[in-house]
Amino acid sequence: MEFVRLTHENIEKEHICCAISNNKDIQVVSKKNWLKDRLDEGLVFLKGDVRGKCFIEYIPAEYAWAPVRADGYMYIDCLWVSGQFKGHGYSNILLEQCMEDSKAKGKKGLVILSSKKKAGFLADPKYLRYKGFETADSAKPYFELMYLPFGEGGDKPCFCHTVHEHGGMPGGFALYYTSQCPFTAKYVPLLENMAKERGVEFQAVHIRSGEEAQSAPCPFTTFSLFYNGEFVTHEILSEKKFEKILAGKGV
Numbered sequence: 129m130e131f132v133r134l135t136h137e138n139i140e141k142e143h144i145c146c147a148i149s150n151n152k153d154i155q156v157v158s159k160k161n162w163l164k165d166r167l168d169e170g171l172v173f174l175k176g177d178v179r180g181k182c183f184i185e186y187i188p189a190e191y192a193w194a195p196v197r198a199d200g201y202m203y204i205d206c207l208w209v210s211g212q213f214k215g216h217g218y219s220n221i222l223l224e225q226c227m228e229d230s231k232a233k234g235k236k237g238l239v240i241l242s243s244k245k246k247a248g249f250l251a252d253p254k255y256l257r258y259k260g261f262e263t264a265d266s267a268k269p270y271f272e273l274m275y276l277p278f279g280e281g282g283d284k285p286c287f288c289h290t291v292h293e294h295g296g297m298p299g300g301f302a303l304y305y306t307s308q309c310p311f312t313a314k315y316v317p318l319l320e321n322m323a324k325e326r327g328v329e330f331q332a333v334h335i336r337s338g339e340e341a342q343s344a345p346c347p348f349t350t351f352s353l354f355y356n357g358e359f360v361t362h363e364i365l366s367e368k369k370f371e372k373i374l375a376g377k378g379v
Contacts, residue, residue: 129182129218131225134173139164143179155310162307166191169338171205174225176218181210184222186230189239189285193306193341193349196239196273198285202230204240205308207251223259230278237277239285241347244270248363249309249350267291269359271347290343297345297357300329306341307334309350311364319370328379 134142139160163173169191176182185205189196192203204226209219230238240261242251253272261274265286275285301323305312316332323330335341335349346352348362355377365373 129213129216130177131221132175132177134163134167134175136164136167139167142175144173144175144183153310155313158307158313159310172226172229174222176213178213180213181208182213182218182222183208184226186226186238188233188235191338192239193308193335193338194241195288195291195342195344195347195349196285197288198239198275200236200282201239201275201285202226202233202235202237204238204251207240219255220259227276227278235278236282237275237279239264239273239275242272242274244272250348250362267347273347287347288342290345291347294345294354294357294359297354298329298331299356301331301360302354302357303330303332303351304335304344304346304349304354305332305351306336306349309364312351315364315366318367319365322367322370322374326374326379328374 132142134144144159163171166187169187171185171187173185174183184207186202187205189198189201189203194203196203207219207222227238240251240256242253242256244253246252246254253274256274259276261276263272264275264284265273267287273285273287303316303319305316307313320330320332335344341349351364352362353360360373
């Protein structure tokens with residue numbers, strides 16, 4: 129398989145979204161607009177030359193859309209190989225290319241968001257430990273900040289204090305999200321409409337800058353749902369799944 133790195137010149141023609149083939153889909157448009165603004169900050173999107181889930185996305189941690197302190201590290205937004213591309217070593221190839229690129233740029237190591245146990249939308253902790261990653265910090269209820277240092281010494285990466293402080297959240301449902309994942313462009317409006325039709329208190333907070341993301345109350349800024357200040361889920365919800373959550377809360 130050949131690998132392609134996104135640039136301003138090729139981003140319009142390249143297939144970049146996980147399960148969406150239509151380049152005019154609002155989800156694709158949203159993601160590509162987000163990527164365009166990040167490329168000049170050093171973001172790298174390296175993908176297999178295929179229409180499917182085989183890519184890695186990473187950025188200097190100083191510009192990461194996540195509440196982390198990891199100066200000098202490279203932050204991996206997403207490493208995703210799925211479907212027919214699994215089992216061919218592509219995850220290893222993508223990660224190794226990220227490592228080589230990061231070392232060439234003088235980075236201290238890699239940082240990535242994971243979990244205590246394997247969970248959707250988060251990096252697989254078992255795979256990461258196999259590749260030499262260690263846990264640098266953790267946040268409730270199950271988030272793990274994992275890192276792979278290239279040398280000895282130096283400070284460990286850590287979460288910002290905001291992930292531990294939820295006192296200022298609004299009542300009812302509060303959804304924090306970014307345009308980093310294309311699926312939020314579709315599903316956030318659907319959830320908002322469901323809540324409005326039910327008369328359920330619901331506030332969607334669209335994180336629109338790296339600075340806002342770095343002071344967010346949730347480790348996973350792509351999509352995190354709270355209810356009365358308590359974390360509910362980081363999984364991007366369909367209407368059916370949100371229906372179950374509403375029923376569980378009795379609203």
